[in-house]
Amino acid sequence: DVKVTQSSRYLVKRTGEKVFLECVQDMDHENMFWYRQDPGLGLRLIYFSYDVKMKEKGDIPEGYSVSREKKERFSLILESASTNQTSMYLCASSSAGTATYEQYFGPGTRLTVT
Amino acid sequence: SQQGEEDPQALSIQEGENATMNCSYKTSINNLQWYRQNSGRGLVHLILIRSNEREKHSGRLRVTLDTSKKSSSLLITASRAADTASYFCATDHSSASKIIFGSGTRLSIRP
DSSP states (O other): OOOEEESOSEEEEOTTOOEEEEEEESSOOSEEEEEEEETTTEEEEEEEESSTTOOEEOSOOTTEEEEEEETTEEEEEESSOOGGGOEEEEEEEEOTTSSSOOOEEOOOEEEEEO | OOOOEEEOSEEEEETTSOEEEEEEOSSOOSEEEEEEEOTTSOEEEEEEEETTOSEEEETTEEEEEETTTTEEEEEEOSOOGGGOEEEEEEEEOSSSSOOEEOOOEEEEEEO
């Protein structure tokens, strides 16, 4: 069974803290994605990666960075958390070997910044 | 850069009835996918329809695609309580691997 896991389901951090969200997939997928989901706004792409050490900005990269040192792991970093980064964060992966780009999602991390 | 827009935003129906959700998009696509999200969870892929297909079925799901109108619909027949979820369309517009999600339809099934 394919699996995408995220390090935490719920996280509470203080303003100004550095926050790491980890995502691991076991499907040997080339592509990995980080989204944030807010009510009424759907999913917005923060960053994505096509390969190890590769990264591309999505639609809302400001205030975030990413790291992909290994194929199975994609980390999202909030350098200095702010209250407007309170959100649900979803990680996904997909195979570059198909033309359909079906994405497999993790369960999400609900981050609250106080 | 949202492309898919779902309609309605929310839908409440009686168990056993059919549910229809619509998705419209702005620019040409390679394919369109539908995903389901149960409350507070990740998204699960339901079905994909390619730009050269007009209709596709999977169990109680029926998806149609009208590229001339840039729209798609998802029909869930004989709804069940377990179908209560948010449903998102996602469009693939280029050779890149990323897809663009709409804002979703919240479906509630009343017992």
